[in-house]
Amino acid sequence: MKIEALLDELFPVGHSIKNAQSILTGFGxxxxxxxxxxxxxxxxxxxxxxxxxxxxxxxxxxxxxxGRPILMLVDTQGQRLSKRDELLGINGYLAHVAKxxxxxxxxxxxLITLIYSEAVSGGFLxxxxxxxxxxxxxxxxxxxxxxxxMARITKxxxxxxxxxxxxxxxxxxxxxxxxxxxxxxxxxxxxxxxxLDQVVGLKHGGDQRRxxxxxxxxxxxxxPIAQRVKEE
Amino acid sequence: MSDLSGIHxxxxxxxxxxxxxxxxxxxxxxxxxxxxxxxxxxxxxLESLGQPCSFNDGIIxxxxxxxxLPVLIASQEGGFMGGAVGEVHxxxxxxxxxxxxxxxxxxxxxxxxxxxxxxxxxxxxLIAISEVIRALLxxxxxxxxxxxxxxxxxxxxxxxxIVARCCDALIINEEGRxxxxxxxxxxxxxxxxEFDSTDRALVWRTxxxxxxxxxxxxxxxVEDDIxxxxxxxxxxxxxxxxxxxxxxxxxxxxxxQRLANYGQCQDGINIWEKMGIDDPQELPLMNIPxxxxxxxxxxxxxx
Numbered sequence: 001m002k003i004e005a006l007l008d009e010l011f012p013v014g015h016s017i018k019n020a021q022s023i024l025t026g027f028g029x030x031x032x033x034x035x036x037x038x039x040x041x042x043x044x045x046x047x048x049x050x051x052x053x054x055x056x057x058x059x060x061x062x063x064x065x066x067g068r069p070i071l072m073l074v075d076t077q078g079q080r081l082s083k084r085d086e087l088l089g090i091n092g093y094l095a096h097v098a099k100x101x102x103x104x105x106x107x108x109x110x111l112i113t114l115i116y117s118e119a120v121s122g123g124f125l126x127x128x129x130x131x132x133x134x135x136x137x138x139x140x141x142x143x144x145x146x147x148x149x150m151a152r153i154t155k156x157x158x159x160x161x162x163x164x165x166x167x168x169x170x171x172x173x174x175x176x177x178x179x180x181x182x183x184x185x186x187x188x189x190x191x192x193x194x195x196l197d198q199v200v201g202l203k204h205g206g207d208q209r210r211x212x213x214x215x216x217x218x219x220x221x222x223x224p225i226a227q228r229v230k231e232e
Numbered sequence: 233m234s235d236l237s238g239i240h241x242x243x244x245x246x247x248x249x250x251x252x253x254x255x256x257x258x259x260x261x262x263x264x265x266x267x268x269x270x271x272x273x274x275x276x277x278l279e280s281l282g283q284p285c286s287f288n289d290g291i292i293x294x295x296x297x298x299x300x301l302p303v304l305i306a307s308q309e310g311g312f313m314g315g316a317v318g319e320v321h322x323x324x325x326x327x328x329x330x331x332x333x334x335x336x337x338x339x340x341x342x343x344x345x346x347x348x349x350x351x352x353x354x355x356x357x358l359i360a361i362s363e364v365i366r367a368l369l370x371x372x373x374x375x376x377x378x379x380x381x382x383x384x385x386x387x388x389x390x391x392x393x394i395v396a397r398c399c400d401a402l403i404i405n406e407e408g409r410x411x412x413x414x415x416x417x418x419x420x421x422x423x424x425x426e427f428d429s430t431d432r433a434l435v436w437r438t439x440x441x442x443x444x445x446x447x448x449x450x451x452x453x454v455e456d457d458i459x460x461x462x463x464x465x466x467x468x469x470x471x472x473x474x475x476x477x478x479x480x481x482x483x484x485x486x487x488x489q490r491l492a493n494y495g496q497c498q499d500g501i502n503i504w505e506k507m508g509i510d511d512p513q514e515l516p517l518m519n520i521p522x523x524x525x526x527x528x529x530x531x532x533x534x535x
Contacts, residue, residue: 088495
């Protein structure tokens with residue numbers, strides 16, 4: 001779905017979301033009041049500049065709109081791969097975004113993510129994955145890496161990976177797999193504004209992904225192992 | 233530079249195994265492992281791919297004492313799949329960080345050596361690293377400092393590079409490398425003209441310990457000696473930096489200034505020159521004590 005159409009669907013009453021260099025920031029009206037909206041579009045490769053703009057928006061919301069829910073709209077092909085970004089310490093810029101979002105959560109801002117196009121590894125990790133709940137559109141794509149590249153790097157035959165991807169949700173790309181693993185909560189159906197209204201204002205008790213992955217039989221070990229380490 | 237007199241020196245951190253790092257870093261015989269190899273908790277995903285497994289899934293966790301203070305500790309084993317994070321590996325780390333909130337040790341020490349997500353279980357690994365990031369920040373919010381130590385052969389990359397920069401403080405040796413996308417990943421994807429991963433000097437100028445120290449990203453640059461890491465960890469153990477709006481605004485300013493000052497630079501040497509260091513091309517050749525003296529007034533504001 002095109003970003004303009006998506007914003008109109010999410011906020012039929014209106015919004016003031018700007019798109020500057022494929023980075024979205026602004027506010028939208030929902031049935032539960034106005035919420036802050038930030039995100040990326042055009043499959044943005046997230047580099048140091050984008051990370052700073054996103055972090056700046058979060059810090060501004062914490063300061064000027066205490067407690068307001070934040071919706072993150074995700075469309076990223078991952079982090080920007082460049083020597084310059086590494087030289088500047090891009091991992092620290094992404095960690096900064098994650099820290100700003102965590103501070104927002106601690107101060108009572110609900111964090112909601114909607115993956116509407118692509119969500120890939122690094123760009124997704126420091127940003128959309130920090131949310132209390134993560135939803136997707138049916139046509140969205142979530143992955144770490146495609147299977148041919150994975151086959152090349154792991155030196156495993158592509159056929160073997162393809163075969164296993166039908167039985168194990170752990171490595172093949174796809175929303176269904178991320179749902180089973182607890183990494184994605186639900187797939188949103190239209191009308192999207194109604195779906196958004198249903199989640200705005202929900203309270204959360206910590207990171208639920210391990211438990212969800214366990215209950216959906218996708219990640220059977222993460223939950224019990226972390227519990228054992230915690231309690232033993 | 234830390235005073236190392238009276239401490240048993242001579243054990244390379246770079247060359248040590250994950251287990252040996254723990255035993256030489258902590259007070260003698262104080263380490264108690266959680267979910268040790270006898271439990272044989274291995275990765276079911278590697279097994280189904282017919283890959284070799286490890287009885288600790290590439291990470292050793294437990295509790296111990298550092299200078300008589302109680303700590304929780306995790307050590308990634310670069311020798312097993314480059315320390316890559318899978319479902320079990322990540323869950324051990326997340327569980328340890330959550331345990332810290334209940335147990336309230338003086339600090340959590342993370343001996344980081346990892347290429348990031350383990351591709352053989354990529355989706356589970358990605359979510360696991362996200363869980364580690366959240367658990368780490370909750371631990372910090374509870375006022376328990378998390379210290380990261382970096383200095384192994386595989387460096388600290390991918391999602392674990394983000395995890396590292398979420399810590400209260402970092403300690404690194406010259407051989408330690410810290411970044412997001414490894415040089416080989418950039419070369420494979422973007423071409424050798426973007427980043428020649430076989431040019432070791434270039435790699436170190438870009439992601440190596442000295443450059444990270446100059447940028448103010450790590451609190452201590454130490455010699456490649458586990459004893460030196462121990463001294464630095466003791467020095468930083470009570471320096472918790474809780475997240476606050478003020479501290480993050482300060483970090484924001486520093487990161488913005490870094491981008492404004494050095495955003496046009498294409499090589500570490502250009503950045504060091506702009507910092508006002510004379511003969512920047514000499515920095516990679518210097519030993520740690522001389523290096524620390526030369527750069528003393530040029531290190532960027534600590535983040």
